[in-house]
Amino acid sequence: MLPLRDDLPTRSRYSQAAGIERIVPRAVARPHTRGELAAVVAWAEARDLPVTPRGAGSAMDGSSIGAGLVLDLTALDAGAPVRIDPVTRLAVVAPGLSGGQLAAAAAPHGLRFGPDPSSLAWATVGGMIGTNAAGARSYRLGAVDRWVEAIELWTTDGPLELRRGVAPDPAHPVVDRFVRDAAPLLDRLEAVVRPRWPRTRKNTAGYGLHRFWSTGDLLDLVIGSEGTLGPILGATLRLEPIPTVHHTLEVVLQERAGLGAAVEALAGAEPVAIELLDASFLRLVGATAPGEAPWQGAGAVLLVDVEGSDAAEVGDRIDRARAALAAAGAAVREASSPEGRAALWNLRHRASPILAALADGRRSLQVIEDGCVPPASLDRYLAAIQAACDAESIDVVMFGHAGDGHVHVNLLPDLGRPDWLAGVRRIHDRVLATLRHLGGTPAGEHGAGRLRAPVLGELLGPEAIACFAAIKSAFDPAGRWNPGVILSDGSDPFQRLKLGDAAEPLAPGVAEELAELEARRGYGRSRWDAAPVPEERGSS
Secondary structure, three states, rough: OOOOEEEEHHHHHHHOOOOOEEEOEEEEOOOOOHHHHHHHHHHHHHHHOOOOOOOOOOOOOOOOOHHHHEOOOOOOOOOOOOOOOOEOOOEOOOOOOOHHHHHHHHHHOEEOOOOOOOOOOEEHHHHHHHHHOOOOHHHOOOHHHEEEEEEOOOOOOEEEEEEEOOOOEEEEEOHHHHHHHHHHHHHHHHHHHHHHHHHOOOOOOOHHHHHHHHHHOOHHHHHOOOOOOOOOEEEEEEEOOOOOOOEEEEEEEEEOHHHHHHHHHHHHHHHOEEEEEHHHHHHHHHHHOOOOOOOOOOOOOEEEEEOOOOOHHHHHHHHHHHHHHHHHHEEEEEEEOOOOOOHHHHHHHOOHHHHHHHOOOOOOOOOOOEOOOOOOHHHHHHHHHHHHHHHHHHEEEEEEEEEEEEEEEEEEEEEEOOOOHHHHHHHHHHHHHHHHHHHOOOOOOOOOOOHHHHHHHHHHHHHHHHHHHHHHHHHOOOOOEEOOOOOOOOOOOOHHEEEOOOOOOOOOOOHHHHHHHHHHOOOOOOHHHHHHOOOOOOOO
16 A cells, blocks of 8 residues: 555645745655655656655745645655764765754764754755755854765655765766756856856755856755755765864844954854844844843844864964954853753743744744845845834744844734735845845745745846756656646735735634644654544555
């Protein structure tokens, strides 16, 4: 029997992820073995259905929902052990392994995985590779692409192994098509595309052309491909020693306009993270939990982490940070103990749950939630977002990764207003224009997905889209895998919102169940197991 269901409750539970969109799929499959994977993909091919790979369902950009077969990969090879070599500092893992499970397996060896997205506890390895996830530590440690040594990819022509620095099998049909058809186009258009590429520290808007042009590795095109080139079957990840010395500084700035200068001044201290709580977030906390907001009235708060394994060297970097902040006239609190550091970081870690739990008619809507600009332009970007929201009388909350110039923007429209959607659209358009003007990207770490695919042509130019299409054709000539993600299918993401009267209907009670899951950040819970268990299907 195929591990496949098409009952409405199951399909409804897989119609949403963490983002703003809803698409009820035709069916859902959750294979445990590669044989089962082949069988359910064949089932979809026989019915000419697109296939959307999915991990924990915490994606923000609509890349893990689709109208055809949703392929839940959390159970694939789940019984396989995590193989960690403490000498080479490499981990061989299955795609459904969560970041939390990886951390637990690596810690006894004194090792960790560098990236730390806020969803790390439940986000799967396949999902993190698919979106090139990052997180707070990306300021020093970068995104997932720096930490992937090898990937095994499912393709219609058979598994494809890609290893960093090693030429792939030239006889594999995917490699043959890429070398013959895509590579010449990418070479020819590089001089046109590069000048329009975002001038940012992070960018996940489309395939990783900038990385590929630097390395020549097909691996760098698969990282961040969001399931559009096929699902990931396994990966080899690089680990690093866990630092033994940690120090956190909480920096209170009276004016938002001082952010860019503060971030630049802190660079000399080589922090691992420079995180932002904007005045808009501080106001929300003050209104919902006044006892937890001692910096009410501040323009911004920065949380700065300095770490290492040499106490003297870390101390020197902390001194450099203190000197830079003293020159800027910032108020600073510090902590080195685990308890003290946790207290300083508490509100940053609670940002998303606070927003998800709003109960006053407003809903957090992540329409422009992943924009990234050159850090020197951070002040101007924040001011432009605030102005766009003020013009529409829609509240906004901003926080994110200040060191990277990367801001998570949460619009808080009142769904009781008849014009809320029109206002959200206008904010979306104004902020995108600002991103283009500042040399930014709408996708710093969450991917393009379905949400941002329609704007990539305007942002990157038709030549970049031609490169994307050539890559897609080489890996997936039938267009089976996640169509509409990265390469737009012409649809309007605002027509498939999970909020409002026009939202696609779900099975009774499931919309409330998914809202509760979102509020509690319960993405580690299996939606397959939560659904009523119908009889699983045969191969017919």
